[in-house]
Amino acid sequence: MRIIPTYLATIYNPEQKMSLPLENDFIPHLAFDSVIFGFSGEKLKILLMEYHNTAWLALPGGFVGKNENLNDAVRRGLQERTGLDKIYLEQFYTFGDLARFKPEIMQTILAANGHQVAAENWMLDRFVSVAYYALINYHEVEPKPDALSDSIAWYDVDALPELILDHSEIVKKALETLKSNIDRKLVSMNLLPPRFTIKELQQVYEAILGEKLRRTTFQRKILSLDILERHEKLYSGKSHKAPFLYSFKGNQMGN
Amino acid sequence: MRIIPTYLATIYNPEQKMSLPLENDFIPHLAFDSVIFGFSGEKLKILLMEYHNTAWLALPGGFVGKNENLNDAVRRGLQERTGLDKIYLEQFYTFGDLARFKPEIMQTILAANGHQVAAENWMLDRFVSVAYYALINYHEVEPKPDALSDSIAWYDVDALPELILDHSEIVKKALETLKSNIDRKLVSMNLLPPRFTIKELQQVYEAILGEKLRRTTFQRKILSLDILERHEKLYSGKSHKAPFLYSFKGNQMGN
DNA sequence: ACAAAAGTGTTACGGTTACACCCATGC
DNA sequence: GCATGGGTGTAACCGTAACACTTTTGT
Structure with missing residues (x-):
């Protein structure tokens, strides 16, 4: 029998439908998003996820366990998506505007995954999101989608499609930070x-x-x-x- | 009769004892702290608050209203402490380690103010704190303490006393950020x-x-x-x- | 031999440093 | 006049830019 750690955002469900993250495991109202950069040999790219049956693109993200350091939660999320363990990671901004609160979007994503959730469900609440960027070796990685998405793939940063919520703004700020850090840090x-x-x-x-x-x-x-x-x-x-x-x-x- | 805005962290209490921030007004588990810099003419200083009857020093901070932008909450807090409206303000890091979760400290502070709160009180929960630094004109300001503290005063950054929780680390990071921004921004x-x-x-x-x-x-x-x-x-x-x-x-x- | 890309030598330019000197001010 | 600190001129220095040139490789 396999033991599933509390921290994992998804747990096994015999009806094939992935089950949702449990309210009591995570800090409410707090999320993280990661802008994962890779270099193909020619172009700078980032990883984006596409949610089941919606064609919506988003940054990989997740929630913070109640007994987990914020930074560790982000590393855990990266580990799940990329399989990599030691990743260069930097926090760059926390997004906390009310404008990013659009419960209909999460509701649609959940519905497209077969979940009808009550209006009070914690995942439909307002979230403040701490954003990180990661730098990884493009050729060493086989990205894995999460429970709600059917693909995760590389996209050129200079030709990004539209993203949900404020994720385009998050990428923009990540790029600015990266740019200003290029000399200061290696x-x-x-x-x-x-x-x-x-x-x-x-x-x-x-x-x-x-x-x-x-x-x-x-x-x-x-x-x-x-x-x-x-x-x-x-x-x-x-x-x-x-x-x-x-x-x-x-x-x-x-x- | 005076109308008191929901956002204000303190409301009038006829028994002289200041009443506490109300749980339902704020996002749980989320706080902000501000490192407020001023220049005396000779030295760089920051504002620190001293909690009633404890001799504990801390950065001025606060909570984020459920219907309030994160950045606006910080501006509101600064306005309450300094009276200033248009302040140069920059977010620099979000502190989310478990190590900063020490409920006994908040409990002691509240007790010293005459509040006996239940162990489940939201103010004793774990908090993730978004830190900002502000730059203000030292000579234009008369800082005002908040409900839980009896003084707010300037301290030299190069001779800071001990601060509660991880506030010393927060100041350190604020200084590093300020330093690296000194040329890029004016x-x-x-x-x-x-x-x-x-x-x-x-x-x-x-x-x-x-x-x-x-x-x-x-x-x-x-x-x-x-x-x-x-x-x-x-x-x-x-x-x-x-x-x-x-x-x-x-x-x-x-x- | 030739084309393409890597590597190096040389000079010019522009900003920073070091140091000198002059200027203004109150005693 | 003199001490003190503000302001400017000048030459040395150093890193980057510009451009030419040499070297290496496969066809």
Whole structure:
């Protein structure tokens, strides 16, 4: 027999219908949303979930257990969606406007999942949401949808579809924060595989900053920081000079 | 007869004992704390409250009305403490660790105010707190204590006493944020009177950054930003050249 | 040999530093 | 005049920009 931890937002239901998070397990009125960034090799992307039978897109999020640190709740949520354990994670803003309170939306999502809930159900209450962004290695991850959604997939940040509630605003603010942190923290290391070329690193910078950088200047600036270790060359089979592979020195976690 | 708005945390009580915030008016488990900075002319200071009969110091804070935007709740709290209306305000972090849940502390505070509350009282619950910092003009303000505290006063940030719960950590993070924002946003203008000397402005910078700056370099850097307007000289009666007074150009609010 | 991309050398430019000097003020 | 602190001129210094050039790779 399998023991299911209280923290898990979903529990087994023999009628195939996923059961809902239980009111008594979570802090009411408080949620989190995470903007999970990955870099495909060319483009900066985020993970979005699509709710069953609605075509609505939303950020992955969740609730905070009554006996759980806020930060731990978010890590748990990320673990469930990505399978990853040690993730670069940063809280950036808490959204608490009344305008984000639209119970009809959650009611429709629940109804599309076969749940008719009473108007007083806690999931239809007003929620204040603490937003985090995470940086993960795109190629290491197979995202898993949650109980209410049938897919979770990558979307280009520079061509995002419409999202529910204020989630577009949340992404926008995440990008701004990421941008302003790109130099202060070694943010980009969390988006790249262990070994990468300077060109790839530059592409991460360009995707985050939203502008082209000068090749030679970038190379020298990065190398002068003395945070990269040079390894063997990467032969791509293309008819030009092979670039060196680099890794970040030490086991810094980018803070 | 005086009408008392639902939002006000305290209502009149004929037995002199202040009555408590009402459970049904506020979002449970959610609070805010504000780190209110002022500059005395020499030192950077924050406002702290001392609870009745406990000698405990804490940041001014409050709860969020059920029909109130989070940001509005904080502005309301600031208005009540400082009397000021248009305040530079920035959210910087949400504190949600279980470690900050210490019901005995709130119970003691309430008891010292003559309230015996049941163990299930909502004010003794776990709270997640959204923290803001505010920048105000020290000389324009006469802080007012709230219902539970008998004083509110300025304390030097570089010599803070012990605070309750995780409030020291909150102040620390506020200072870090302020420091990293000092150049990106025109933060300092909110801490100075309308007209000030460059020396005063430099002192604000030094207080925030925690280091001495070079006089001539600072002067030129600031002037080269082209954000200051020069006015008449300030004669101090001292036996040396009188410095010019400056003001910030336009009516920028420092974002 | 050629094209394409990586890597490096050289000079120019712009902002910051360091230090000197001059200016204004009250005693 | 003198001490004190404000304001400015100047040359050195340093990081970035601009551009040219060399090197490496596969066809």
